[in-house]
Amino acid sequence: MGEVVPLPTQEPAPEERPVLVVDFGGQYSQLIARRVRECRVYSELVHHTASPASVAARRPLALVLSGGPASVYAEGAPHMDPKLFELGVPVLGICYGMQLMAQELGGRVERTGASEFGRADVRAEEGTALFAGLPAEQITWMSHRDSVTAAPPGARVSAGSPSAPIAAFEDPDRGLYGVQFHPEVVNTEHGIEILKNFLYRVAHAPPAWTAAAVIEEETARIRPQVGRERVLCALSGGVDSAVAALLVHKAVGEQLTCVFVDHGLLRKDEAAQVVETFGRHFHVPLLHVDARERFLSRLAGVSDPEEKRKAIGEEFIRVFEEEARTLGDVRFLVQGTLYSDVIESGGSADGVAATIKSHHNVGGLPEVMDLELVEPLRMLFKDEVRRVGEELGLPEEMVWRHPFPGPGLAIRIVGEVTEERLETLREADAILLEEIRRAGLYRELWQCFAVLPAIRSVGVQGDERTYAYPIVVRAVTSEDAMTADWARLPYDVLETISSRIINEIPAVNRVALDLSSKPPATIEWE
Ligand code: XMP
Secondary structure, three states: OOOOOOOOOOOOOHHHOOEEEEEOOOOOHHHHHHHHHHOOOOEEEEEOOOOHHHHHHOOOOEEEEOOOOOOOOOOOOOOOOHHHHHOOOOEEEEOHHHHHHHHHOOOEEEOOOOOEEEEEEEEEOOOOOOOOOOOOEEEEEEEEOOEEEEOOOOOEEEEEOOOOOOOEEEEOOOOEEEEOOOOOOOOOOOHHHHHHHHHHHHOOOOOOOOHHHHHHHHHHHHHHHHOOOOEEEEEOOOHHHHHHHHHHHHHHHHHEEEEEEEOOOOOOOHHHHHHHHHHHHOOOOEEEEEOHHHHHHHHOOOOOHHHHHHHHHHHHHHHHHHHHHHHOOOOEEEOOOOHHHHHHOOOOOOOOOOOOOOOOOOOOHHHHHOOEEEOOOOOOOHHHHHHHHHHHOOOHHHHOOOOOOOOHHHHHEOOOOOHHHHHHHHHHHHHHHHHHHHOOOHHHOOEEEEEEOOOOEEEEEOOEEEEEEEEEEEEEEOOOOOOEEEOOOOHHHHHHHHHHHHHHOOOEEEEEEOOOOEOOOOOOOO
16 A cells, blocks of 8 residues: 545535546546536546546545546556545446446456446345435446456445346445446436435535535636736627626626627627627626628628638637727636536646637637636536526526527528628528527527528519529537537428518528538538
C-alpha cells in the first residue's frame, strides 16, 4: 500500500462538495454526470489519469467510475491511481468501473463467454444499500463481454443475472459499490433510484443543487472576477446568450451592456422579442443595432454557403466592434460556452485549463477585441441552462427555443439572400412553428424550420398558372445535433401546414417534406 492521500482538514459543507465521475472513455460518462445532477447533486467529470491529490482537493462526496470500451486486463487499458480508492469517500463502479474495482481490489474479471447486450433481468439480494426499497426482480440494461467472476474480498454479491452471477457487489465497510449494468440509461428500470440510493443513503449527499443554487454560486463567482470593470455581451436571441447575460446582469448590474445586432436574418418577431425582454422587462442596458440593410447589401450576389457564413461572421465582428468602441473601456466579454463544449475540447475539472472551441455565436470576437471571457454556463448542460433561464424569469418561448444557427435564415435560403426571399421564408417558418406548437410538438423536436430552395415550379391556383417557390419542411429529432432523425410528423398536422403556407403566402405554390436523416444529410440545408 502506498502513501494515503489525506482529505483536506477543513471540510466544506456537503452541498458544496461534488460527486466526481472518473471517465474511462465510456459513451455514457457525460450521461452519468447529468443523471447525478438530476438527483440535485452537483457532479463533474474528471479524467481517469487525474492525480489523487487533485481529486482530493476537490473534496468530493463520492466517486463514480464510468464504463469504458476496453477490457480491464488488456494492455493499455485505462486505469486510475488505486489511491483514489483510499480517499475515504464511497466509490460506485459502473460496468468497466465495476470490473476495474474488482481487478484492482483482489477480485477477478474474465471473459466467460456469457456477454450481455441490452436487456438483462437481475435479481437483487435483500438488505443491500443500492437496491434498498426496490423490487427484487428488475430489468436492467447491460453492455459487456467480460464479467466479474470474483468480487473483491469482503464484498458481498448484491445482485445477479442469469448470465452474470455477479451483476452487483457492495462492501459498505470500505465504501465500495459496483454494478455491471448501466443505472444511468433509461432502459434500466430503477436506474435513477439506484443512483439515488448511492448518493443519498451511501454518500449522504444532500439534494441541494438547484437552479436557484446555481444562480447564487455563479453570481458569487462572477462578481470578484469582473470587479468594477465593464462587461459586454452579444445577444443572439438564443437561450445560451440570454441566460448568460441575465446571470452576469444579476451579478454586476449595469456594468454589463448587451449588444444585440439585428442582422435581419432572424425569424419573424424575434428581434422585437429580444428588445422587449431585455430592455423593457429586465432593464438590462441594451444597444439595439439595426444592421439589416448592412447585412443585406453585404450578402448581395453571394450564393455559396461558406461564403455566406464568412461574410456574416466578418460583418458581425465589424458591427460589434464599432458599437463596443462607442462604450469606451470594456474588459470582459460574456460567452455562453456550455459544459459539453468544455468536455469535448478536453477541458476537465481537475485543474487542467481547458481550450475552448471558438465556434460560438460570437466566435472570433475575444481574439479580435482583446477581451477576457466571462463564461457563466461553463459548468452547465443545455437542459440545466434552460432550468436556470426559467428560474431567472426568461419567457418560455425563449427558454425552450430550438437551436438557431448564427448565420440565421441566410443558410436556409438556398442561393442568394434577398429581402423578398427572406420575407417569404420568415412567413412560412412562422406558420410552420405556429402549427407545430398548436399540435403540442414543439418541445419534442430538436429543430423544425422552413427552407427556401433556389427553384420555382409550376402550379395552378384559382384557374391561373403559377410559377412560384416551394417551401421545404425540415423537422428533426436529435440528442446533440451530431446525428439526427427526420421527425415523423402527423399527416393532419402536415396537411394544415401545407395548406396554410400555400394559401397565405403568394410567392409559394408547393410544400415538400425533407425525409433525410443526419448522416448522410445535415440538419441545415447549407
Ligand atoms: P448541421 O446542419 O451541421 O447542424 O447538421 C448542426 C447544428 O448546428 C447548427 N448550425 C450552426 N450553428 N453557426 C451556428 O451557430 C453555423 O454556421 C451553423 N450551421 C449549423 C444547426 O442549426 C444545428 O443545430
